[in-house]
Amino acid sequence: MASSTASKWLRPEVYPLFAAVGVAIGICGFQLVRNLCINPEVRVSKETRAAGVLENFAEGEKYTEHFLRKYVRNRAPEIMPSVNSFFTDPNRS
Template sequence: MAAMSFVSALCIFQLTRNVFTNPDVRVNKARRSSAVPENREEGYRYSQHCFRKYLSGRRPEIFPAVNNFFSKADDSTK
């Protein structure tokens, strides 16, 4: 039950985020008038959100401490 609630909450969050912040979704009539909107900066802000900027500077590791433990050479094994 908890897993399904969590997944449902994630789906609702993503759908709400897309409706309100996605530059390609036009809900009101004023924005629907142009077929191809000129909104590069709005699209960049949408695609490069804070979480993605945080992850872009990090190494792609799941458990960095475990990886470092097994990849470092011990001085005692020489």
Template sequence: MNHIQVYPLMAAMTFVTSLCVFQLTRNVFLNPDVRVNKAHRRMAVLENEEEGEKYAEHGLRKFLRTRPPEIMPTINHFFSNSQEDK
């Protein structure tokens, strides 16, 4: 039997499963809308605006807000500039 053909599939499935576990764990521990303890479950509306703002405006989002919305700026500028500009 040749098991080498299974390795790429196992690698992809392991990666996707780890992403799912990471996201679920992140939401359970950091999301302000998830109510784990009884005190928060009894309240119909949580008064946690500052916690929600902190969750929504995390460091990566603040950093990306200052960056231009380009995936590969060097390649974009290379193909968008005309030959006369060079």
């Protein structure tokens, strides 16, 4: 039984599925660790939970305005700008 299961799931056609699921699990794991470690609203230790609701806006601003958000803020929301401009620019005819 084990050999038939392995032969069914360990074929080259299934590798992209494993890669996509692996990337999704990696992103979820990264976000989980990020929230547990540096999110100001998540309190894991007993001492910080006892503090109640904190009005620490500077720490929240630092958490939300991370490097990637600052990098993409003033950029056009395009994945492939050269291809988009090729097909949408009327002056390129």
